[in-house]
Amino acid sequence: MSSGKEFSPQRMALLAHMLGDPAQQWFALGLAETVGVRSSTVYDALKAWTVKGWIEFGWEDIDPEVEGRPRRKLYRFSSDGAAMARTALDSHQQTLERAIRGQFQPNRPRLA
Amino acid sequence: MSTMLAIGGAVVVVVLWCLLAAVSGVLGDELKGWIAWATRRLVERAAARTTDPDHARDLRADFEAALQSPDHRPIWLLCQSTFVYRASARTQRGNTRFPAVAFFLRAILGLNLFVLVFYLGFVRGLLVLAALTIIYAWGAILRELSKPPRRQRP
Numbered sequence: 001m002s003s004g005k006e007f008s009p010q011r012m013a014l015l016a017h018m019l020g021d022p023a024q025q026w027f028a029l030g031l032a033e034t035v036g037v038r039s040s041t042v043y044d045a046l047k048a049w050t051v052k053g054w055i056e057f058g059w060e061d062i063d064p065e066v067e068g069r070p071r072r073k074l075y076r077f078s079s080d081g082a083a084m085a086r087t088a089l090d091s092h093q094q095t096l097e098r099a100i101r102g103q104f105q106p107n108r109p110r111l112a
Numbered sequence: 113m114s115t116m117l118a119i120g121g122a123v124v125v126v127v128l129w130c131l132l133a134a135v136s137g138v139l140g141d142e143l144k145g146w147i148a149w150a151t152r153r154l155v156e157r158a159a160a161r162t163t164d165p166d167h168a169r170d171l172r173a174d175f176e177a178a179l180q181s182p183d184h185r186p187i188w189l190l191c192q193s194t195f196v197y198r199a200s201a202r203t204q205r206g207n208t209r210f211p212a213v214a215f216f217l218r219a220i221l222g223l224n225l226f227v228l229v230f231y232l233g234f235v236r237g238l239l240v241l242a243a244l245t246i247i248y249a250w251g252a253i254l255r256e257l258s259k260p261p262r263r264q265r266p
Contacts, residue, residue, distance in 0.1 A: 029174050032192060039192040040199035043167065069180035070173040 007092045010037040011045045015085055022082035027060070027072040046075055054081035147186040148179050154193040158200040171196060 017035045018026065028046060032039040049055045056078045060071040077085070155175045159168035175193060178184050225244075229237030 027174060027177075028170070029178050029189075029192065033188070038195040040195040043170070043196070044199070047167070067180075069177040072174055072177050073170050 006048070007089075008041075010041045012089070012092075013037060014042065014045055015089060018077070019082060019085060019089075022077045025058075025074040025076045027074055049081075049085070050075075052084070053078055054085045056081070144186050147190050151175060151179060151186070151190045151193045154190075154197040158193070158197040161200040 014031060014035050014037060017031070018024075028042045029039055031037075031046075032042045035042075046055065046057075050057065054077065055075050057073050057075045060074055062071060064070050152175070155171055159171045162168050162171070175189065178189055225241065228240060232240060
């Protein structure tokens with residue numbers, strides 16, 4: 001059973017965007033800007049997904065002296081991370097569908 | 113006469129336009145500087161509040177990189193730093209390490225209030241206490257307003 005925060009609409013939008021191109025690398029603020037969610041949500045989600053092993057991170061390959069800015073932390077799906085994320089999303093979607101079907105069943109038993 | 117007026121009007125418009133462009137550029141740069149300062153300040157405070165040093169380093173690096181990038185949007189970044197700051201404040205409130213600190217701070221505050229009332233006398237002391245209560249209540253109201261609405265039970 002997933003918590004409400006695990007598949008909030010913002011996190012689902014984020015995951016859907018990332019699964020659109022699983023080979024790509026992202027940085028947190030870029031994701032926030034592209035998907036249109038708050039940076040705090042992105043940081044929370046990326047941290048949770050890193051703990052789950054869906055994504056892994058590395059550091060941007062630049063010379064900070066040359067670029068004049070610090071390196072960004074880049075996130076990408078782990079080897080089987082995209083598959084695990086898709087499975088979790090599928091499972092969540094099935095739960096939602098069951099709930100919707102249950103909501104519209106005309107002959108469901110009533111409580112007392 | 114009407115030709116002179118038209119030419120004069122056009123000159124005035126052009127001069128005003130140039131002045132406005134110059135001033136807006138200077139003002140815009142000044143404002144951008146202040147917005148960047150506020151963004152850095154909020155990120156620093158958010159990073160100081162978090163108990164995860166890795167997250168603090170990520171925050172600083174990401175926002176600094178974004179601020180240094182030439183095509184960044186200052187207002188958007190300021191908003192994002194506000195979100196990060198508010199999230200860190202929520203985390204801090206839920207943190208188990210800080211209630212002990214808060215208890216000692218309140219104890220010191222209580223001691224100070226006792227000294228204040230003792231030296232100011234009863235009436236003036238009460239007035240100061242009333243003022244402090246109003247300030248505290250106002251802070252509590254603002255904190256309550258900044259929370260998301262509670263879910264209503266069906």
